[in-house]
Amino acid sequence: MKYIFVTGGVVSSLGKGLAAASIGTLLEHRGLKVLMQKFDPYLNVDPGTMSPFQHGEVYVLDDGAETDLDLGHYERFTSGVLSKMNNLTSGQVFDSVIKKERRGEYLGKTVQFIPHVTDEIKDRLRSVTADNPDVDVLITEIGGTVGDMEGLLFLEALRQYALEVGKENVCFIHVTLLPFIKAAGEIKTKPTQQSVAKLREIGIQPDIIICRTEADLDEDNRRKIAMFCNVERKNVVAFRDVDHTIYECPLDLRRDKIDRLVVDKIGLGHTPSPAIEDWERFVQKVIHPKHKVTISVVGKYIELQDAYKSIYESLIHAGAHHDTKVNIVRVEAEAIEDHGAASAIGDVDGILVPGGFGDRGTEGKILAARYARESDIPYFGICLGMQIATIEFARNVCKLRDANSTEFDKETPYPVICLQEEQKGVEDMGATMRLGACESILFAGTRASDLYGGAATIHERHRHRYEFNSDFQDRLQEAGLVISSVSADEGLVEIIEIPDHPFYLAAQFHPEFQSKPNKAHPLFSGFIKAALEHSNL
Numbered sequence: 001m002k003y004i005f006v007t008g009g010v011v012s013s014l015g016k017g018l019a020a021a022s023i024g025t026l027l028e029h030r031g032l033k034v035l036m037q038k039f040d041p042y043l044n045v046d047p048g049t050m051s052p053f054q055h056g057e058v059y060v061l062d063d064g065a066e067t068d069l070d071l072g073h074y075e076r077f078t079s080g081v082l083s084k085m086n087n088l089t090s091g092q093v094f095d096s097v098i099k100k101e102r103r104g105e106y107l108g109k110t111v112q113f114i115p116h117v118t119d120e121i122k123d124r125l126r127s128v129t130a131d132n133p134d135v136d137v138l139i140t141e142i143g144g145t146v147g148d149m150e151g152l153l154f155l156e157a158l159r160q161y162a163l164e165v166g167k168e169n170v171c172f173i174h175v176t177l178l179p180f181i182k183a184a185g186e187i188k189t190k191p192t193q194q195s196v197a198k199l200r201e202i203g204i205q206p207d208i209i210i211c212r213t214e215a216d217l218d219e220d221n222r223r224k225i226a227m228f229c230n231v232e233r234k235n236v237v238a239f240r241d242v243d244h245t246i247y248e249c250p251l252d253l254r255r256d257k258i259d260r261l262v263v264d265k266i267g268l269g270h271t272p273s274p275a276i277e278d279w280e281r282f283v284q285k286v287i288h289p290k291h292k293v294t295i296s297v298v299g300k301y302i303e304l305q306d307a308y309k310s311i312y313e314s315l316i317h318a319g320a321h322h323d324t325k326v327n328i329v330r331v332e333a334e335a336i337e338d339h340g341a342a343s344a345i346g347d348v349d350g351i352l353v354p355g356g357f358g359d360r361g362t363e364g365k366i367l368a369a370r371y372a373r374e375s376d377i378p379y380f381g382i383c384l385g386m387q388i389a390t391i392e393f394a395r396n397v398c399k400l401r402d403a404n405s406t407e408f409d410k411e412t413p414y415p416v417i418c419l420q421e422e423q424k425g426v427e428d429m430g431a432t433m434r435l436g437a438c439e440s441i442l443f444a445g446t447r448a449s450d451l452y453g454g455a456a457t458i459h460e461r462h463r464h465r466y467e468f469n470s471d472f473q474d475r476l477q478e479a480g481l482v483i484s485s486v487s488a489d490e491g492l493v494e495i496i497e498i499p500d501h502p503f504y505l506a507a508q509f510h511p512e513f514q515s516k517p518n519k520a521h522p523l524f525s526g527f528i529k530a531a532l533e534h535s536n537l
Contacts, residue, residue, distance in 0.1 A: 001129050002266040003170045004139045005158050007206070009146040009195025010177040014212045015249075017070030019175050019239060020141045021077035022250040026259035028078055029274035032136040036074035037086045037128060038067070039121070040143040041150035045091040048433075056306025060463045060513055061086075064436025070141060072310050076516055077250070085128050090150060093120045113153060121157035122164075136268070146174075147198045159203045171265040174199060174206035175239070178213040178221075187215060189225050196229040207265050208235045208258065216240065235261055244287045245316065247517055250279060282517045285320040292325040293349040293531040298368045300361040302330040308354050311382070314515035315352075318524035324532055333361030333368070341371035348377065350503075350531035355383030355463070355510065359408040366392045373504055378530040380523070381506030383464055386496060387417045389506040390468055390476070393498075398479045400472075407466050416476070418469045420492075434462045438509075439488040440495075446484035447505060448495045451526040457488065460509035467508065468493035503530030 004023065008016040017038070024034045040047075047055045048066035059072040065084035075082060097120055101111050128138060142158070144151040162170040176192040196206060209231055211217055217238035226233040237256040242248035253259075254274070263269050295315060301307035312328060319326035329348060336344040344364075345351065351372040353365050365385070369392040372379035381389045387405055394403035394416045402409075405417035420434060437459045442449045452458055473493070477483060485495035485507075498504035507523060515521035 001132075001135060001169075002137045002268060003125070003161075003165065004137060004173060004262060004266070005162075005170065006139065006141045006173045006175065007146055007155070007199065007204075008142070008144070008175045009198065010191045012145055014175050014177055015239065016141050016143075016175045017068075017073050018246055018249050019173070019210050019253070020139050021070075021073040022253050023173070023258060023262060024074065024078040024080075024139050025250040025279065026254060026274050026276070027137055027139075027262070029276045029279070030259060030263065030271040032263075032268065032271060033134060034078050034137050034139060035080050035086070035128065035132050035135045036071075036078060036082065037088070037124075037138060037140040038070050038074075038143065039124075039140060039154050040068055040087065040089045041148065041154055042089055042143075043091045043094070043150075044089060045095060046087070046089060052301040052304060052307040056304065057309050058463070059310065060435060060461045060510060062437040062459075062461065066435065066463070068143070069306060069309050070143075072313070072513070073246075075513075076313060085124065085131065088121065088124045090153075093117060093153075096120055114156065117153050118157040118160060121154055122161050125161055137266070146195055146202070152202070155199075155202050155204060162204075168267055171208065171262055172204055172206045173208045173210060173262075175210045175212060178211035178217065178238075180213065180215045187213065187217070187221050189221055189228070192225055193228045200230070205230060207231065208237060208261055210237045210239045210253075210258070212239045214241050237261070245283065247279070247283050247286060247316075250276070251283065278518055282320055285323055286316060286325075289319065289325040290323045291532055291535075292327060293319070293528065293535050294327045294329060294347070295350045295352055295528075295531060296329045296331050296345045296348040296368075297352050297354065298331045298333050298336065298345070298365055299354050300333050300356050300358075302332050310510075310512035310515070311352070311354050314512040314521055314524045315528070317515045317517055317520040318528040320517070321520040321525050322528050322532055324528060326528065331368070333364035336364035336367050337361070341367045345371060349535040350378040350380065350527060352380045352527070353382070353385030353388050353506075355385065357384070357407075362388065362405075362408055366395070370396055373498065373501065376502050376534075378503035378527060378534055379501075379505070380503070380527040382512065383508060383510055386506035386508045387466060387468070389504070390416050390481075390496060393476060393479070393481050394472065397481075398475055400475075405466055414472070416469050416472045417466050420465060420467050433465050434467075437461050440485045440509075441488050442485050442495075443483070446482060446495075447497050447499070447503075447526070448484035448523075451522040453522070458485070460494075460507070460511060461513045462509045464508065468496070502534060503527060 006020045046066045058066045063083045067087040176195045222236045225236045315326045365388045369389045394400045400414040403414035404412035406415045511521045511523045
């Protein structure tokens with residue numbers, strides 16, 4: 001196996017994850033099998049207990065691992081299906097080391113950062129390699145920035161690993177900031193020089209430098225960076241701000257032939273140039289659509305772009321599938337409580353209520369669901385959005401006044417949403433929800449069944465503690481709510497819909513975690529199709 005290690009310097013949020021994912025895209029289009037991985041230096045075991053305000057969305061994998069949102073980019077940009085082995089945090093590393101020490105596995109030795117902690121990091125690379133013998137290239141992104149104290153052990157482990165597997169099998173790529181100082185009218189290379197110097201102090205010489213820049217990279221600055229950072233001029237690559245969509249990133253990096261630079265470094269230069277026409281067609285559909293719709297996303301973390309990252313990307317995928325630009329209007333749920341749904345949401349072609357936790361803004365979301373149902377506006381609820389739709393239907397159609405979820409009101413007389421049985425008595429918050437892909441049964445003759453092409457079963461990813469209360473199932477169905485999918489193992493309600501509505505469907509699972517650029521998720525695709533029909537009324 002060949003290895004690509006992607007590090008970052010100067011500042012965070014430079015786009016290391018997008019750079020790594022874009023390289024994965026280009027290598028896959030060369031016919032190589034690529035697997036991607038993220039090392040995060042923070043001490044949390046995983047981001048599952050982190051606030052969206054701190055970390056953005058938690059991306060859930062098939063096996064239930066709660067991971068960094070960059071793994072969402074990895075799965076969307078490549079064909080790989082990732083697992084818990086593809087995300088490693090300092091918390092996991094130290095937890096494993098301490099457990100081994102307590103079990104006596106170190107045979108009485110003094111446990112130290114080097115070699116024991118670095119060996120644990122290298123073991124993850126070896127395990128992924130052993131578990132995926134058919135993979136040609138493993139791309140590993142290291143979170144944080146070079147120079148951060150918490151990242152030093154990961155970088156030391158990579159330095160050691162490169163020596164062990166042979167430097168001819170490893171490519172180090174460093175992503176750095178190349179700021180344009182408007183007052184001086186110049187690009188400044190000093191931050192890049194300092195960042196690379198810091199990396200070289202650790203013992204790692206980057207093979208390729210990716211410069212994140214607003215302006216294009218001229219040849220004088222390219223030569224300057226090459227000289228002071230000890231790399232070949234052609235290995236200094238510009239990573240420009242894209243104009244329309246992140247899916248332009250592979251095309252932008254290809255301008256400087258980064259895929260050729262990488263395969264030459266790791267001895268795979270015999271592979272053909274990437275046949276990337278399908279990706280280019282998708283990008284063109286995003287940039288030059290024939291139609292447009294406006295979708296309101298009603299949430300409680302709405303000011304944070306990354307809190308609903310996968311949902312926004314899935315809307316883009318579905319829009320491209322229908323040759324449609326999706327204008328997203330972000331609506332704060334609490335604003336609906338203050339001003340009413342019609343005023344806060346305005347004239348839109350669809351309303352989407354995403355997942356979330358806690359009672360803040362829930363009444364606003366319920367008002368949004370009612371507005372969509374009564375105004376014949378397409379509605380799509382995801383996770384909490386499904387529970388919200390259930391509560392709204394129970395209150396206003398079934399006349400169960402004060403119906404609610406026990407998450408928000410433990411004393412509600414009509415707990416139409418309640419805590420899962422297996423969650424009762426659970427005290428630890430991390431990795432204790434219903435997580436990962438589960439099989440569900442689809443009922444024929446429903447909208448959901450039609451959207452999935454008549455499939456009898458589906459596998460979708462979950463992340464929740466509360467569920468539809470089966471004690472109220474008959475009463476809600478008698479009033480017109482249709483249950484179109486249940487879990488195969490326990491019969492838990494997975495999808496609800498209203499048949500005499502242009503589009504009113506809500507799922508307990510998270511379909512946004514399985515949508516891809518050229519393979520829009522069927523539920524998102526159906527939602528955008530209904531929104532497009534609404535826009536033409």
